[in-house]
Amino acid sequence: MISIHGHEVLQMMDGNDYTESSLLNAINEKFGTEARFHTCSNSDMNAEQLIAFLKAKGKFKPALTDDSQFTVDIKKMCRH
Secondary structure, eight states: OOEEEHHHHHHHHTTOOBOHHHHHHHHHHHHOTTOEEEOSSOOSBOHHHHHHHHHHTTOEEEOSSOTTOEEEOGGGSOOO
């Protein structure tokens, strides 16, 4: 099975606001429910694990329009 880098999810998020549930749905729609993800420091994660990992790493920021939602903090995405 191919592993998808977390950067692809962060790039997908750019310009959009999500709740954890809506982000999970968007990831599953784009990449499939069986997709596995990796980052620079972690691997073999499902979508729920990736969301928790990215959240813990501070990759999200509150949405400007709705404080119950968040978006990607693109400044916190490593560039490689």
